[in-house]
Amino acid sequence: MKDPIRSSRARSNGRTAISRAAETFATGFITASGWLALFVLAAIAAFLVFNSVKALREVGLVRILTGTDWYPTSNPGKFGSLPLIAGSILVTGVALVTSVPIGLAAAVYLSEFGGRRLKEMAKAVIEFMAAIPSVVYGLVGVALVVPGVKQAFDLDSGLTALSGGIVLGIMALPTIVSISEDALRAVPSSLRHASLALGNTRWQTTYKVTIPAASSGIFAAVMLGVGRAIGETMAVLMLTGNAAVMPKGVLESVRTMTGTIAAEMGEVVQGGTHYSVLFVVGLVLFTVAFSINLGADIVLDKQRKRWGA
C-alpha cells in the first residue's frame, strides 16, 4: 500500500496551481485538526493537574488515595477517597458481569446466526439505546430496578451498587455489542469455511474458531464498555445511594468518583482545598479512562494487523 497523499502529489504535476494550492490547504487543515485533538487532550490533563496542585500540597496524594474517611465539609475536612475509588470499581464490576455475557451473546448471534433483516433492526435498536440520555436510564432505574433489587434480596433499601451496576451494564451494552460484532465480522470467512469443511457444526465453528480469532477485538469492546461505565455520572448518582463507605458487597450503598464530583462541585468554595481535592479525583478518573482507551486501542490495532482489515 503506497502512501495515498504522496502518490497524489506525484500525480499533481500536470494540474493547475489553484488545485495544487487547494490540496496543500486541505492537507494542512487535516493535519492541524489531528494535532488539535492531541492539544485539547493535553490541555485537559494540564488543567486537571494545575487545579490539583493545592490539594496534593496540602493533603498529599497518598492520603487522598488511601484514606477511608470522606468528610469534605468537616473542620478540618477529611479527604480519603478510597471508598469512592472502591465504589467506582465495584459498580463497574457489576456492570461488566451483567453486560459482557449478554453483549457478547448478542454480537455472536447478530454476526453468525441472525438473518439480514433482523440485523438491520437490531442495529437500529442498539444505536437508539446509545442515544438515550443517561438521566432517563436513571429514572427507569429508580422506578424499576431499585424496588426490584430491594424485593429480590429483601434489603433495607434498593439503592445499592447492584442497582447502579445493572443499569450501567444496560448502558454499556451498545458499545460492547457493536464493537464485538465488528470484530467477529472481520474474521475472514475462509476460516469458517475450513472449519465447516472439517465437519464442525456451525456452533462448534463459532466457539472454536470465530470467537478465538476475534478475541482481541472482543477484549477491546469490553474495555471500551468499562470506560463507558466508569465515566457515567447521572445514573449512578440516582441509583447507588452515595454513602461513602468502604463497600463490603454489591448489596450495599456505594459512592462513585463521578457521583462525588457531580454532587459536591456545586457547593465548594472555588479555589479551596475541597475544590482542589475534587480535581484530584477527576485526575484519577482521567488517568483510568485514558489507560483503558489506550489499552483497547493497542489491542484493536493488533487485531487489524492480524486480519489486514
Added chain:
Amino acid sequence: MKKAAVLGLALVLAASVGLAGCGQKQETTSEPTTPEEPALSGTINIQGSDTMVNLATAWAEKFMDENPGVEVSVQGGGSGTGIAALINGTVDFANASRGMKDEEIAEAQSKGIDPVEHKVAIDGIAVIVNSANPVEGLTIDQLGKIFRGEITNWKDVGGPDKPIVLLSRDSSSGTYEYFKEEVVGKDKEYAKSAKLLPSSQAIVDEVKANDAGIGYVGLGYVSDDMKVLAIDGVKASIETAKDGSYPISRYLYMYSNGEATDLLKAYLDWILGPEGQALVADEGFVPLQ
C-alpha cells in the same frame, strides 16, 4: 415599603430623563403615574438553594405577571452553587438555605463582592418516615444518635426490629449543613452508612417506598402519604415553626452584592411584602411576621 421603592425608582427615572434632556424643562411621559403600574423592566438572575427553588420560581412567575417588562430567571443547584455564582458575579441574587460561611465572605470580599444578607422566609425541617412506621416521635438527642449511627435499629426507639436506613441530602445542600449543626453536632459526623441523595424529592420517594427509612426535608415537601415525626413532642408545622416551639427550623436567605437597588430592591420589597409572603405560605414554608 413598596411605595417608597416606586417613589425612589421614579426619582431615579426622573433624574436620568432630566440629565438626558440636558436641562430642557419638559414633562416626561415615561414616569410611572400610579403606584399600581410601576414601569419596571430588566432581568434578574437568581441561583441557589434547591429547598427554595419552587418558592423562588413561584415568586418569579407572579412578579413577571405583574410586571411584564421584567424577566426573572431562577436556577437551583444548591446554596453553595448560588453563593459561588454570586462571588463570581454571574447572578444578582443567591438563594441560600444557610448563612454564608466566613471563608465564603472572605472569598467574596477578595473579589470585590460585598454580600448583603436578606431573610426572606422561615423553613421548618420535617423529619419523615414511612406511613407504616409505628414510631410517633423522637427527642433531638435520639435523632442525633440515629444520624450519627449510634442507634441503628428502630427497636431502640420504640419501633419494629429493623435496621434504620438513613437518608440525607448530599453535602452541596444547605439543609445538610443546617441539620448537621443542629442535630448531628457541629464537631460530629453523619454516619458513614447514610445514603446521600441528590434531591429532597429523592428522599421523599425513598421514604415512601421504604418502611425502614428516615430522612429530613423542608416542610414544603411534606404530603399526606408519609409520616412526620414529632421532635421533642412538637410536630413540624407552619404554626410551630412560626412560634419557635418546633426545634428544627431556620431562616431562608437571599444574598445580593451590596445593598439591592432599583429593580432588585423592588423585587426584594415585593417578596417581603404581603403578596410575596402569601406565596411563602402557599409553598409550604413559614412567612416572616
